[in-house]
Amino acid sequence: MIVDFRSDTQTKPTKEMLEAMFRAKVGDDVFGEDPSINELELFTAEMFGMEASVFCPSGTMTNQIAIKCHTQAGDEVICDVSSHVYQYEGGGIAFNSGASVKLLYGDRGRITSQLVLDSINADDVHKAHTSLVSLENTSNRGGGSCYEMNEIRKIRQVCDQHNLILHLDGARLFNALVEKKQTPKEYGEIFHSISICLSKSLGCPVGSLLLGKKDFIKKARRIRKVFGGGMRQAGYLAAAGMYALRNNIGRLKEDHAHARQIAEALKKKDFVGEMLPVETNIIIFALKQPWTAKTLVEKLRQYDIWGHPISPSQVRLVTHLDITPPMVEKTIDLIESL
Numbered sequence: 001m002i003v004d005f006r007s008d009t010q011t012k013p014t015k016e017m018l019e020a021m022f023r024a025k026v027g028d029d030v031f032g033e034d035p036s037i038n039e040l041e042l043f044t045a046e047m048f049g050m051e052a053s054v055f056c057p058s059g060t061m062t063n064q065i066a067i068k069c070h071t072q073a074g075d076e077v078i079c080d081v082s083s084h085v086y087q088y089e090g091g092g093i094a095f096n097s098g099a100s101v102k103l104l105y106g107d108r109g110r111i112t113s114q115l116v117l118d119s120i121n122a123d124d125v126h127k128a129h130t131s132l133v134s135l136e137n138t139s140n141r142g143g144g145s146c147y148e149m150n151e152i153r154k155i156r157q158v159c160d161q162h163n164l165i166l167h168l169d170g171a172r173l174f175n176a177l178v179e180k181k182q183t184p185k186e187y188g189e190i191f192h193s194i195s196i197c198l199s200k201s202l203g204c205p206v207g208s209l210l211l212g213k214k215d216f217i218k219k220a221r222r223i224r225k226v227f228g229g230g231m232r233q234a235g236y237l238a239a240a241g242m243y244a245l246r247n248n249i250g251r252l253k254e255d256h257a258h259a260r261q262i263a264e265a266l267k268k269k270d271f272v273g274e275m276l277p278v279e280t281n282i283i284i285f286a287l288k289q290p291w292t293a294k295t296l297v298e299k300l301r302q303y304d305i306w307g308h309p310i311s312p313s314q315v316r317l318v319t320h321l322d323i324t325p326p327m328v329e330k331t332i333d334l335i336e337s338l
């Protein structure tokens with residue numbers, strides 16, 4: 001039994017999900033003729049109370065398409081220093097959009113309206129034109145931290161006052177919704193565009209959606225094609241997405257409970273240093289010397305428990321659909337024995 005805590009992208013489709021995929025009706029989506037994709041796009045748009053959505057292969061693509069649509073070359077994007085759009089999308093903001101970034105030092109990946117306000121460039125020919133603010137909820141490098149709705153609303157006010165667009169990287173938004181008892185529609189009202197992933201905590205093999213107004217999504221479809229993301233009979237993947245949205249959201253609470261149980265066991269150990277507060281399904285903690293991230297990960301591996309060293313001194317463990325209660329028990333037993 002391998003217990004894979006490296007990422008919530010490690011899930012394999014369940015039998016029920018595979019059956020839903022097997023039954024999917026498909027067509028050529030570049031022609032707009034895949035009924036399963038059309039259903040998924042409509043379903044998610046309605047779920048968020050937004051006008052339209054477009055199905056894409058990955059969260060990197062939905063984020064990068066959004067940034068491309070919302071900016072001109074030479075513009076500046078405001079985001080937290082740890083955000084995925086900046087750290088882990090291959091320099092895509094510069095590569096795809098020719099835009100620069102203003103990096104903010106928020107709290108566990110979360111920026112504030114004041115930080116945003118203070119970082120908007122003056123209307124001055126020397127300066128890049130600030131045009132977009134990108135938030136991430138939950139924040140991956142922030143250890144699955146969640147925004148308060150109030151702060152997001154304040155950020156939107158600042159955006160409105162300064163003519164800025166507000167994008168959300170919601171790769172793990174469903175974790176935040178479940179934990180903070182928020183609704184998709186609250187997010188749909190605030191953001192100009194939202195990216196959601198089906199292939200993280202929701203357990204799908206592939207897929208992300210970008211949501212926004214009709215004219216924005218029309219433009220996004222064009223960029224998706226240019227980026228090589230126009231897919232054909234991809235309704236099989238959309239069917240997995242529909243299955244996940246209907247069945248796998250409520251259960252995220254279990255992942256959060258598992259993460260908290262493991263975190264409690266870790267906190268009791270002398271070799272564990274600072275741990276980020278565990279709000280959802282991600283545990284990030286530091287090791288005290290002589291332990292390093294590498295030595296702990298290697299130790300866990302000997303017992304078929306896989307973690308991810310995210311820096312020389314920090315390990316990340318992520319709970320997800322394929323982590324069962326016996327796996328959590330096994331992990332806690334091992335931690336207690338170290």
Ligand SMILES: Cc1ncc(COP(=O)(O)O)c(C=O)c1O
Pocket residue numbers: 057058059060061063084085136138139140169171172197199208
């Ligand atoms: C916060 C966040 N945004 C975006 C992505 C990108 O998703 P994908 O791997 O589907 O490109 C990830 C991937 O882990 C992520 O954690």
